Amino acid sequence: MINIVFLDAYSAGDSSLEAIRKLGNLTIYEDTNQAQVVERSKEAHIVISNKVKIFKEQIDELPNLKLICVAATGTNNIDSQYAASKGIVVKNVPAYSTQSVAEATFSFVLALLRQVPFYNDYVKNGSYSASGRWANLDRGISEICGKRWGVISMGNIGQRVAAIATAFGAEVCYYSTSGRNTEQPYASVSLEELLATSDIVSIHSPLNDATAGLIAKEQFSKMKPNAILINVGRGGIVNEEDLADALDNGVIAGAALDVFENEPLEQGSPLLSIKDKYKLVAAPHCGWSSAEARKVLFDVIAKNIEQYFETL
Numbered sequence: 001m002i003n004i005v006f007l008d009a010y011s012a013g014d015s016s017l018e019a020i021r022k023l024g025n026l027t028i029y030e031d032t033n034q035a036q037v038v039e040r041s042k043e044a045h046i047v048i049s050n051k052v053k054i055f056k057e058q059i060d061e062l063p064n065l066k067l068i069c070v071a072a073t074g075t076n077n078i079d080s081q082y083a084a085s086k087g088i089v090v091k092n093v094p095a096y097s098t099q100s101v102a103e104a105t106f107s108f109v110l111a112l113l114r115q116v117p118f119y120n121d122y123v124k125n126g127s128y129s130a131s132g133r134w135a136n137l138d139r140g141i142s143e144i145c146g147k148r149w150g151v152i153s154m155g156n157i158g159q160r161v162a163a164i165a166t167a168f169g170a171e172v173c174y175y176s177t178s179g180r181n182t183e184q185p186y187a188s189v190s191l192e193e194l195l196a197t198s199d200i201v202s203i204h205s206p207l208n209d210a211t212a213g214l215i216a217k218e219q220f221s222k223m224k225p226n227a228i229l230i231n232v233g234r235g236g237i238v239n240e241e242d243l244a245d246a247l248d249n250g251v252i253a254g255a256a257l258d259v260f261e262n263e264p265l266e267q268g269s270p271l272l273s274i275k276d277k278y279k280l281v282a283a284p285h286c287g288w289s290s291a292e293a294r295k296v297l298f299d300v301i302a303k304n305i306e307q308y309f310e311t312l
Contacts, residue, residue, distance in 0.1 A: 001025045003064070004305070005044040007032040007052040011071060015294040019302035020048070023309075038062065046305060051263075055079040059086055067091065067308050069301050072288075074206055074234075091304040095156045096296040097288035101232050102160040104287030105202050108256030111281045112228045115139040118278045139278070145169030150198030152191070152214075153205035153233065154181040161202055162186055173198065177205045177214070195222040200230070207234035215239065220246040228254040232287050235260040244270035247279045256281040 002024030006017070009028045020026055024046065032040055032052050038061040041047050045064055047054065050071040056079050059065065068078055070092040080090045111117060118139050122128055128136065149170040151158045162172045162184070173187040175194045182188055191214075195201065201223070205211045215229070216239035223229070229252060231238050240261055246252050257271070263285055265271065274280050 002046065002309075003027070003044045004046045004048065005029070005041050006048040006071075007037065007040065008050050008071075011050040012298065013289060013291075013294060015291075015298050017298060019299060020305065023302065023305050041065065046308075048301060049077065051077055053077045054083075056082045059083055059088065067305065069304055071297060071301060073097070076207065089308060091301075091308070093297050093300045093304075096300060097290070097293040098156045098160050100290035100293040101157045101204070101287045102164060103290070104258060104283070105157075105161050105204075105230055105232050106164060108230050108232075108258070108281055108283075109144065109200055109202075109228065112254040112256060113142045113144065115141055115278065117281060143169075144200070147171070147199035148173065148197055149200045149202070150174065150189075150194035151186075152194070152201065152203045153177050153211075154184055155204060157232070158202075158204040159184070161204065165200075170200070177211050191219070192222060195219055196224075199224060199227055201227060202230040203233040203237055205233040205237055207236045211237045213237070213239055215243075217242040217245070220251050223252050225250060226253045228252065228256070230256045232258045235263065241270050244274060248275045254279045254281075256283075258283045258287040259285055 004020065004024045004026045006026065006028045008031050010030045017026065029040055034053060037052060037054065037058045041062050043064060046067045046069060047065060048069045048071055054068055054077070059079065059082060065088055068083060068088060068090045070078060070090065073092055073094050075090060075092050078090050083090050122136060144165065145168055147170050149165040149172050151162050151172060151174040154174050154176055158174065162174065165172050173189045173194055174184060175189060175191045176182050214237050220242060243255055247255060271280060271282065
């Protein structure tokens with residue numbers, strides 16, 4: 001019997017794991033800390049991990065391990081090179097959440113431009129009922145149409161966002177952090193030009209040597225004061241302390257984050273004490289997690305396991 005261990009199954013939400021369960025003896029752990037990885041995986045032939053790290057230290061203690069299935073697109077939580085040297089196959093799931101993350105991007109943009117958090121609170125806290133007025137225009141609302149939208153990274157998600165932004169009537173430009181995917185029907189510009197000219201900047205990059213700390217104090221200073229920044233890539237791309245300063249000092253108008261440098265976000269983070277809370281919209285790294293995307297994710301993991309068996 002093939003032993004399969006899922007180390008952080010809470011990331012599956014209410015998704016069905018039956019397709020995987022049919023392939024072997026599946027053991028599920030809702031969450032696993034680093035000290036528990038070896039103990040919980042020592043009998044496993046296949047390990048499924050979304051964010052739990054499996055590096056050389058763990059691999060050397062897992063002689064039965066043959067396949068690591070990453071329940072995500074990014075594989076930075078796995079030492080893939082060392083795994084390969086030990087004959088261990090690493091499989092990820094590319095592009096499963098493209099539409100989900102693209103839609104999350106627009107939910108953030110519209111929340112900021114339409115001032116959704118403020119007006120939702122205004123109605124629910126009784127201020128609207130007490131006002132005696134049929135409308136409130138305390139915070140200005142604006143449209144996507146006619147704005148310049150700068151996309152950082154033109155992978156699958158960046159391309160989908162660009163297409164939707166164009167349908168909204170935005171003018172799209174982009175900066176490729178990798179130098180790839182540059183044959184696009186939009187203006188390819190330097191990062192400096194993108195930041196200086198865009199009303200909306202959205203980040204869709206992986207975290208690597210080229211993108212770590214990409215947006216910090218110097219970059220915020222180049223942006224328009226009415227600009228908004230959306231990060232649905234990886235938290236380490238944006239310096240969070242510098243972002244908090246930029247929001248508090250009016251350097252930019254707003255920001256939305258689905259990812260953070262440390263996850264969960266630390267309780268002492270300056271992002272939690274922004275002077276005007278409505279300038280920041282935040283979510284706990286769930287932009288990828290639509291029901292539809294998660295179904296695709298676990299269907300593909302099951303197929304990856306099946307395909308591995310076929311090679312034996």
